[in-house]
Amino acid sequence: MSGQDLSQFHQPINDLFVSLATEQAREQWKLSEAQMTFFHEHGYVVGPKILTDRQLKQLRMELETLTEPNHPGSEFWYEYNSNESPDPTRILFHALGAWRMTPAFHDVLWNVAFTTPAAQLLGGAVRFWHDQLFCKPAMHGGVVAWHQDYSYWTRTKPMAHLTCWIGLDDSTIDNGCLHYVPGSHHWDLLPITGLAGDMDAIKNVLNSAQWRQFQRHVPVELKAGECVFHHPLTIHGSFENRTQNPRRAVVINSILDGVRSESDEPLLAGIPVIPAGQALGGQFFPMLYNPAATSLSPSAD
Numbered sequence: 001m002s003g004q005d006l007s008q009f010h011q012p013i014n015d016l017f018v019s020l021a022t023e024q025a026r027e028q029w030k031l032s033e034a035q036m037t038f039f040h041e042h043g044y045v046v047g048p049k050i051l052t053d054r055q056l057k058q059l060r061m062e063l064e065t066l067t068e069p070n071h072p073g074s075e076f077w078y079e080y081n082s083n084e085s086p087d088p089t090r091i092l093f094h095a096l097g098a099w100r101m102t103p104a105f106h107d108v109l110w111n112v113a114f115t116t117p118a119a120q121l122l123g124g125a126v127r128f129w130h131d132q133l134f135c136k137p138a139m140h141g142g143v144v145a146w147h148q149d150y151s152y153w154t155r156t157k158p159m160a161h162l163t164c165w166i167g168l169d170d171s172t173i174d175n176g177c178l179h180y181v182p183g184s185h186h187w188d189l190l191p192i193t194g195l196a197g198d199m200d201a202i203k204n205v206l207n208s209a210q211w212r213q214f215q216r217h218v219p220v221e222l223k224a225g226e227c228v229f230h231h232p233l234t235i236h237g238s239f240e241n242r243t244q245n246p247r248r249a250v251v252i253n254s255i256l257d258g259v260r261s262e263s264d265e266p267l268l269a270g271i272p273v274i275p276a277g278q279a280l281g282g283q284f285f286p287m288l289y290n291p292a293a294t295s296l297s298p299s300a301d
């Protein structure tokens with residue numbers, strides 16, 4: 001069923017999120033020096049609560065429509081897996097491209113509460129790479145196996161990428177919150193061992209020192225609307241949802257402006273090629289925030 005492709009709009013459509021703010025107003029969203037140090041040391045850092053209850057409610061409502069396979073605009077997904085897990089009794093809903101279909105998933109990209117810390121962690125202008133939805137239904141939600149995000153993104157260079165994971169529900173050890181291997185962002189890039197299904201597959205590609213470090217992985221429990229940022233090499237994964245409620249999340253993957261295509265194939269399914277060597281930009285990779293642009297008007301591409 002056809003809908004409007006919201007990727008043609010490079011600023012928010014509604015006023016649910018604040019997208020423009022003075023430097024002074026952005027202060028409240030900035031990570032402290034201690035948080036920045038923690039990120040550089042451990043490869044992840046818990047950020048602020050970046051969604052209000054009203055925003056959460058709207059995102060959850062839109063998510064419900066997006067999980068119906070033939071909803072309006074479903075032709076715009078880059079990837080859509082009602083269950084990415086190989087086990088039909090363990091469900092992992094995983095989809096890329098929601099920003100093109102519904103207003104809140106579109107507008108959340110420009111949320112100052114996200115763009116401000118993202119610019120600090122990237123060290124400059126924040127450009128959009130893609131979004132992801134990860135949802136584990138009540139009682140039988142599947143795992144997200146241990147991985148490094150950049151192993152899926154080597155078609156873009158240099159590695160100057162950032163992931164922001166935002167809970168749409170409280171995430172806990174019991175419902176399958178994220179776990180990180182602190183310090184693993186200093187490791188080399190490991191081979192892909194699969195995204196859904198096998199939590200043990202990672203063992204096959206770790207050396208003995210990495211295996212020892214891996215066993216010290218830590219859970220990050222968050223309240224709904226809170227976020228955690230991680231480095232593109234930080235090993236992370238999440239276990240099953242064993243609770244009576246869903247565990248849903250939206251992920252914003254961003255890049256430092258200037259990251260280039262490394263491929264003459266489409267970088268995401270169904271979009272035009274950005275030839276190798278050319279910086280990402282245009283309709284599908286909008287600028288989200290450029291701290292060097294002083295104006296309060298929306299930034300141009």
Ligand SMILES: O=C(O)CCC(=O)C(=O)O
Nearest residue numbers: 134144149165238249251
């Ligand atoms: O939501 C999850 O459990 C996994 C998220 C993830 O792997 C990611 O954000 O890269």
